[in-house]
Amino acid sequence: MRVIRILPNLSVADISAAKGFYTDFLGLSTEAFNLGWVARYTAPDGDAAVQLVSAHRS
Template sequence: MSINRIVPNLNVADAQAGHDFYEEFLGLEKAFDLGWVVGFRAPGNPTAQVSLVSGDASAAEDSVISVDVDDVDAAYARARRLGYEIVHPLTTEAWGVRRFFVRDPHGNVVNVVGHPG
């Protein structure tokens, strides 16, 4: 499994608030906005990202980080084989990503995601 990037997910009350801090102060650009999650990235460095999450649209729990991998199906199979708790099953989401959530040994929920194409 190859990791493309790791993005911290900041759990916030309102993902639509505070954008000026990330855009005007930090100089990040908005990469996407689904209402409940907004992603920002550094211009010229798409691996430097942060997301604001105010309640995941399809998962029962929010994740603390997103790990973008080259083969999410293989990562899912490996997590199951190693006996890690799957919090959200492997799913192709309506917004185009394929992902699952797994709990780490400390209780943190990790969003493991693949971007097709």
């Protein structure tokens, strides 16, 4: 078995507030999905991604 992707789940207090760092600073420009309490941002080439998770699940 070979690992092809690791997707970190990062706990944040507020996804909207944290989004700027991951999109503007790191360049993860594609919002794959956003359910309000969990959101995934990916690089345009798809090689990097991060999933932000808030304790405030709706």
